[in-house]
Amino acid sequence: MAIQYNAILALIIGSAVAVFVQGVYATTAYLGRTASLAKFEQPVYIDILKSVTTVTMAHAFVAVFTTVTMCFLIIEALGHPFPLPLMGIVWGGIALGAAGSATGNPFYGKERQYQKYPPFGAGLPISASGDIVRYAEAGQRSSLDNGWFTSKGAGPASGICFGLIVFFELWRTILFEPFAAGWGGAVIAGAVIIIVFMVIDRMVESWARKTYGPYTTETATEEEATA
Amino acid sequence: MSALGGGSAGGEGINPAASVIALVIVLASVGIAYVVYPVALIPLIGVIIGGVLISFGVHFVPVGGAPAAMGQAPGIATGVAMLAAGGGLAGLFGGAWAAEMGLWVALGAGAIGGGLLMAITCLMVNVVYVYAMGIPPAASGKVEKDPITGDTYDGYRSQGTEGHGLPFISYVGGVIGGILAGLGGTLIYLELLEVYQQALPNVLGMTPEAWLRLPYPLQVSLQSVCSL
Numbered sequence: 001m002a003i004q005y006n007a008i009l010a011l012i013i014g015s016a017v018a019v020f021v022q023g024v025y026a027t028t029a030y031l032g033r034t035a036s037l038a039k040f041e042q043p044v045y046i047d048i049l050k051s052v053t054t055v056t057m058a059h060a061f062v063a064v065f066t067t068v069t070m071c072f073l074i075i076e077a078l079g080h081p082f083p084l085p086l087m088g089i090v091w092g093g094i095a096l097g098a099a100g101s102a103t104g105n106p107f108y109g110k111e112r113q114y115q116k117y118p119p120f121g122a123g124l125p126i127s128a129s130g131d132i133v134r135y136a137e138a139g140q141r142s143s144l145d146n147g148w149f150t151s152k153g154a155g156p157a158s159g160i161c162f163g164l165i166v167f168f169e170l171w172r173t174i175l176f177e178p179f180a181a182g183w184g185g186a187v188i189a190g191a192v193i194i195i196v197f198m199v200i201d202r203m204v205e206s207w208a209r210k211t212y213g214p215y216t217t218e219t220a221t222e223e224e225a226t227a
Numbered sequence: 228m229s230a231l232g233g234g235s236a237g238g239e240g241i242n243p244a245a246s247v248i249a250l251v252i253v254l255a256s257v258g259i260a261y262v263v264y265p266v267a268l269i270p271l272i273g274v275i276i277g278g279v280l281i282s283f284g285v286h287f288v289p290v291g292g293a294p295a296a297m298g299q300a301p302g303i304a305t306g307v308a309m310l311a312a313g314g315g316l317a318g319l320f321g322g323a324w325a326a327e328m329g330l331w332v333a334l335g336a337g338a339i340g341g342g343l344l345m346a347i348t349c350l351m352v353n354v355v356y357v358y359a360m361g362i363p364p365a366a367s368g369k370v371e372k373d374p375i376t377g378d379t380y381d382g383y384r385s386q387g388t389e390g391h392g393l394p395f396i397s398y399v400g401g402v403i404g405g406i407l408a409g410l411g412g413t414l415i416y417l418e419l420l421e422v423y424q425q426a427l428p429n430v431l432g433m434t435p436e437a438w439l440r441l442p443y444p445l446q447v448s449l450q451s452v453c454s455l
Binding site: 080081082089090091094095097098099101102103105106107124125126127153154157158160161164165168169172173177181183186187190191193194197198200201202204205207208209214215 | 293294295296297298299303304305306309310312313314316317319320321323324325326328329332333335336338339340342343344346347348349350351352353354355356357359360365376378382383385386387388389392394395398399402
């Protein structure tokens with residue numbers, strides 16, 4: 001904007017730079033984790049480097065471009081006082097990081113290598129924490145599976161989470177700010193939205209408790225006997 | 228909880244010597260500010276209060292970290308710094324927008340903004356646990372039943388874990404933590420904004436009249452950059 005470039009072009013160039021940073025991070029994260037935990041003798045799958053890294057970079061372009069475009073629109077169309085780099089830090093860097101990390105991290109905890117003991121859905125016993133899968137199905141069901149799994153599960157979940165945050169944060173301000181000298185939009189509408197989400201969360205929790213039910217006493221004693 | 232069986236030792240409580248030293252440092256910095264630049268005294272106290280609020284709010288956020296990701300412990304599977312910064316900055320976004328409506332409205336907007344981020348994040352975390360990971364009902368290993376809803380946890384907890392999922396009491400705690408972090412972040416931002424509003428024209432070597440001739444968005448942008 002400052003040097004009179006086309007804004008759309010600038011957004012694309014910036015996102016393209018971010019793609020290469022993401023590629024470096026993805027490679028070093030995968031190799032670094034395997035190398036630093038060499039005592040577990042986990043293999044490095046070249047498949048992952050060759051296929052998942054490029055897909056991750058493509059996803060990064062989509063994510064960065066949409067986030068930066070959103071920040072640009074918040075400033076230009078809605079008139080927020082922050083400059084674009086700051087807005088990018090607030091939304092893209094920190095808020096998207098918090099939402100994506102909170103909803104996405106459960107998926108790395110459910111990677112194949114941690115799936116040795118419990119049946120699907122149960123928590124991993126603490127005593128079995130370090131005993132991960134090392135040799136089973138080498139190459140067949142590696143973390144490569146997570147590409148499919150995260151694109152179907154974690155990606156949409158993180159996206160919906162971040163989208164809801166952005167939407168309601170803007171919605172309450174723009175629609176209700178004129179009421180009650182600012183208190184209407186800033187505080188009252190926001191508090192009502194928080195309470196609504198609290199009720200929905202309670203319904204999800206009650207549904208899970210009712211549907212899955214408690215562990216029966218037989219399985220509990222059986223697991224205690226084997227442990 | 229350590230996987231090596233170390234057990235949770237618990238905190239050592241408040242260290243009196245360290246607390247006194249910290250208090251002296253705080254008082255000394257306030258005194259220095261009062262002598263050197265008296266205008267900044269009230270903002271400095273505001274920044275200190277905001278910092279205390281953020282640190283206090285961090286303790287309410289139900290962070291489980293990697294054990295939560297593996298279904299070993301209840302809570303949100305991420306780092307506390309990430310969530311606290313997210314809550315604080317999302318609050319700041321709303322607070323900065325409402326800054327022209329007055330201090331109290333801006334503080335309220337910031338607090339609710341932080342709470343809103345935590346409310347939506349905690350809901351989606353629970354949705355992921357229940358519908359995607361298939362982790363059964365939220366349960367905690369630390370207490371017998373939920374203090375708010377009265378749900379018992381014992382039969383719902385997987386064997387050998389500290390609990391899993393995100394119980395309702397953790398949800399409420401997360402929202403309170405987000406509100407405190409948003410409140411503290413917005414307070415710090417507004418107080419620093421006030422200082423820079425007065426100091427920035429001098430720093431840039433401009434007269435107040437020249438400063439006022441700048442376009443308003445540029446003024447606000449410069450102040451925001453410095454405040455952050």
